[in-house]
Amino acid sequence: MAASSGVQTAVDLSAMEERHVILTYRLDRATIQELCAQLEPDLMSAIRNPTGIPPLVQVLSVLHFLASGSFQTTVAITSGISQPMFSNVLSRVLSALLKHMRSYIVFPQVEDLPTVKDDFYDLGHIPNVIGAIDGTHVALVPAQLGFAMTGAFSAGGWSRRRCCGGCGACGQ
Numbered sequence: 762m763a764a765s766s767g768v769q770t771a772v773d774l775s776a777m778e779e780r781h782v783i784l785t786y787r788l789d790r791a792t793i794q795e796l797c798a799q800l801e802p803d804l805m806s807a808i809r810n811p812t813g814i815p816p817l818v819q820v821l822s823v824l825h826f827l828a829s830g831s832f833q834t835t836v837a838i839t840s841g842i843s844q845p846m847f848s849n850v851l852s853r854v855l856s857a858l859l860k861h862m863r864s865y866i867v868f869p870q871v872e873d874l875p876t877v878k879d880d881f882y883d884l885g886h887i888p889n890v891i892g893a894i895d896g897t898h899v900a901l902v903p904a905q906l907g908f909a910m911t912g913a914f915s916a917g918g919w920s921r922r923r924c925c926g927g928c929g930a931c932g933q
Contacts (some may be wrong), residue, residue: 793820799864800858818842
């Protein structure tokens with residue numbers, strides 16, 4: 762798709778089926794268009810957008826990056842821009858999103874937490890959940906014979922899993 766700025770891009774939202782839009786960007790077409798309209802003033806500023814990349818391409822590229830968990834280079838190629846340019850776009854779009862974060866992200870009030878936990882449990886039978894991102898839950902597959910999975914916490918407090926291959930390193 763040739764953008765009005767003369768920048769050649771590979772993104773053409775109008776040519777995609779709605780199902781494909783949602784799979785690629787994790788948002789429907791109407792929400793993406795609303796988001797682009799809201800972010801456009803931040804993304805079109807001559808100081809903030811010296812590249813001339815249209816706001817739609819900037820937003821779609823970043824949404825695809827966030828939705829796919831892919832590498833910047835891969836997303837840049839599919840968007841028709843260079844990786845260094847995508848890195849700049851990523852920074853600009855994330856900064857713009859942060860300015861509007863409170864419009865889209867709502868945390869439950871402390872007094873509502875028991876009800877929220879009960880509602881999530883009723884929905885997916887997972888205890889003590891107070892929120893979800895994207896609604897995706899990834900099930901862990903039990904280790905194969907000869908391997909042991911052990912839980913651990915890193916120094917930063919993040920939960921992680923170690924997989925040890927029967928060599929005795931995990932005390933197995």
